[in-house]
Amino acid sequence: MVGCPVVDCVDYGITDRRGRPVTLHPVTDDNWRAVADVAPRDDQRAFVAALGARYLLLSLREDVWHSLAVCAGGRVVGHVMWAFDPEGGAHWLGGMIVDADHQGHGIGRAAVRTLVRWLATHEECREIRLSYHPANTSAARLYETCGFLPTGQQEDEELIAALPVAR
Numbered sequence: 001m002v003g004c005p006v007v008d009c010v011d012y013g014i015t016d017r018r019g020r021p022v023t024l025h026p027v028t029d030d031n032w033r034a035v036a037d038v039a040p041r042d043d044q045r046a047f048v049a050a051l052g053a054r055y056l057l058l059s060l061r062e063d064v065w066h067s068l069a070v071c072a073g074g075r076v077v078g079h080v081m082w083a084f085d086p087e088g089g090a091h092w093l094g095g096m097i098v099d100a101d102h103q104g105h106g107i108g109r110a111a112v113r114t115l116v117r118w119l120a121t122h123e124e125c126r127e128i129r130l131s132y133h134p135a136n137t138s139a140a141r142l143y144e145t146c147g148f149l150p151t152g153q154q155e156d157e158e159l160i161a162a163l164p165v166a167r
């Protein structure tokens, strides 16, 4: 974890459309079950893992990705993870899931904006990258409205988008 400060709670006062604070938290003994249970809608399973548990295991088994709990009003409603690629020099955002019951209330956008702002505090952060399936129009629109632009590159079947971080 290059230059990663210990995170207790990432909170920039960004709220969802109901005015609930959207915050990011480390996965702990207290919240891991709720994070593991985060699930997209059935029709979204073509784009992401069926459960947050899959991403939690990825974070635990390899020292690449770092899972965070997404909370709205203090309650776990999603999962997101980040990584730093020392070779490419970019930070990455991945595993973004807002639980099916909580979608459409501005939580996804608040979580992405919060994570972007926090990653940008890392000294070595120059660019944030992510990828999404070309048919995942919700994700494409979400990331576009957060400032990510398609790079024209692809990884596996997914399109890569990037956000430069001003210094």
Ligand SMILES: CC(C)(COP(=O)(O)OP(=O)(O)OC[C@H]1O[C@@H](n2cnc3c(N)ncnc32)[C@H](O)[C@@H]1OP(=O)(O)O)[C@@H](O)C(=O)NCCC(=O)NCCS
Pocket (backbone or CB within 6 Å): 040, 041, 044, 047, 048, 095, 096, 097, 098, 099, 102, 103, 104, 105, 106, 107, 108, 109, 110, 131, 132, 133, 136, 137, 138, 139, 141, 142, 145
């Ligand atoms: C993509 C996802 C994270 C968005 O989370 P969310 O909390 O529902 O999103 P928000 O309410 O913050 O909406 C943010 C923007 O996303 C886009 N969006 C969200 N749901 C959408 C939908 N059903 N159709 C089209 N656009 C959609 C819109 O641009 C929306 O902004 P707007 O409402 O101002 O138009 C959520 O739908 C999800 O978990 N999907 C399944 C997992 C996934 O695909 N993750 C991304 C992998 S790359």
